[in-house]
Amino acid sequence: MNPLLNQPFSTPYQTPPFSTFETKDFKPAFLHAIKNARLEIKNIAENQAEPTFENTIEALALSGEALSRISSIxxxxxxxxxxDEIQQIAQEISPILSDFSNDVLLNEQLFARVKKVFEEKESLSLNNEAQMLLEKSYKNFKKNGALLSSENKEKLRTISKELAMLSLQFGQNLLAETNDYQLHITNKSDLEGLPDFALETAKEEAESRNLSGWVFTLQMPSYLSFLKFARNRKLREQIYRANGVKAFQNNDKNNTEIIKKIVRLRFQRAKLLGFETHADFVLDERMAKSKEKVNNFLAELLKKAYPLAKKEIENLADFAKGIDGIEDLMPWDHAFYVEKLKKQRFDLSDEELKPYFELNQVTEGAFTIAQKLYGISFVPNNKIEVYHPDVKVFEVKNKAQECIGIFYADFFPRVGKRAGAWMTSFRDGSFVNNLHKIPQISIVCNFTKPTKNEPSLLTFDEVTTLFHEFGHALHALLAKTQYESLAGTNVYWDFVELPSQFMENFCYEPEALALFAKHYQTREVIPKELVDKITASAQFMEAYQTVRQISFGKLDMAWHATDPSSIDDVDVYENQAFEATQVYPKISGTNMSTSFAHIFQGGYSAGYYSYKWAEVLDADAFELFKENGIFDTETAQKFHRLLSAGGTVDPMKLYIEFRGKEPDINALLKRAGILAQ
Structure with a gap:
């Protein structure tokens, strides 16, 4: 029997038995599971009994479980x-999955039953979660074309299928371009300034490619180390430009036409469904509600941050000119001189901090903080299978030592892994019909690998990244919901970043750092003077970073909050979108959009603003912890309730229940040092 179909898996906590799967198993498993899911949908739609919440809404929510599991794996x-084989299957199966999804959402018989239950909702005795499931189910059908004419339903099908394929192709092109580049150095003098860890990693990379010397790649740990430390300005420019032309070169991996097709199809879909633009379609179910509110939010932040950002870059340019005679500070100089200025101003550098942030110790620190806040513990379980030897797995236990979730951690870059960091799930939690299915959650990162001589030592940015993704994981692991579709991170996208960004705050708190920032050789706790420097430097270049994030949000809205039909040149259009946020000269021949995976491959289209939106929430939320004590039990319990509710309550209502008021943008501006200045 196909092991993917042997569900529930007879493994600890029904976790995926990865070693039993072969790549060739996936497509037949998909086809079989889709066939069964279609039968489940048919039975719900053709049920002769009067539509009820149980036989229609709940039955629909519980259908297709095997297909969902196979898809997530x-x-x-x-x-x-x-x-290559997995990518080929993805190309083949994506349109089939899109067809199935459309067949469900455009099923008139099924929608008639959903609509009837929805129209009778006032007379039903439903709890809050069931009411939310009913409302979201009805809205999901409506937003996906259930009220369209037959002709327009077919148009929607075609659009959805093509979008699925284009998004997949965008990601595959980007991954190929990332993997194809190498900066091969054989002259040791070209390596001046690079620390030992970066040299050792680059040497091992070269050896893995059967080359002499050193190899740097576009994987983030390698790329950023080179930009931050290499004195050779020409080589910094070379690798910067290589990163800037990913999927923007004259070859078959160019994403420009794909972008134009994606935004036009998204616009056409929005119009079909009665929305003015794709942004209106997306924001209909976001805290922000409208593109006008998003644009006003970004404009307000930009107005306050941009003058300070310009000043920060002017100061950096003066510094670079003063020490190295640089007349024209360029983007490939930024990280290099920021590191040097930070060292001068705060006597602080990543190299000084890294020995205190050994990966395993930082991970244990995150676990300890979760234990102090929420009473949970993380226990290694080597009997649970993993998909790669680098992956570690833990049981998550509550105070009663009951297992409430499974946590996977996959930390290091490799050829088959896309860049960046993310949290994902192999299964979200649920509790229906007295059957508790615990969540199986994973965080995936690309941190500096251990070498023959040194463990994985994290930069401070990598520390905050780990805490960020761990915050997402906690949101999913602490879920206490009946239905999987409302559990954990299944919330509005501009709310989903609150738990993750909230956790980053602990990286700046002396009381938290004392728990895990220990020298990997001496076990000495990070000295107070270094903690003071971390705290003092927290606002360093923050206005610039704020403007940078705003620029990505504005680019996203430029693509999605207008009619894109007349956009001909992706680069020209991008430059126009960036104009108001530009603090460095535009580098001709480079492009951001062609590698903007968040909005063209991931789920952040018309939603990238949500990082800054959620920063307002997390800054405001953490103010309460600062007032009461960062490990205050009562405050933590209130935040625990916010996390455990998932998508069962409107997010603003949930936030006000926790905080007692709506979030205040000034909390973010104060934390960033923008308001005070």
Missing amino acids: FFNLNSAETN
């Missing part, structure tokens, strides 16, 4: 451990 592997 397959697409997680496609992101973290892919190969």
